[in-house]
Amino acid sequence: MNFDNDMFSTYLTVIAAGISAGFVLGFISWGIGYAIYSIIKFFKMA
Secondary structure: OHHHHHHHHHHHHHHHHHHHHHHHHHHHHHHHHHHHHHHHHHHHHO
16 A cells, blocks of 8 residues: 555656646747747837
């Protein structure tokens, strides 16, 4: 039972780490894409 509990907590930790890592990567890529978009829009307006 203790082994199963350790496996389950490890599984949850991996899932949480994957979700947070994916969220961070998505946020960074959104920021880069938004920066490029705003720069292009700024040069089109200028």
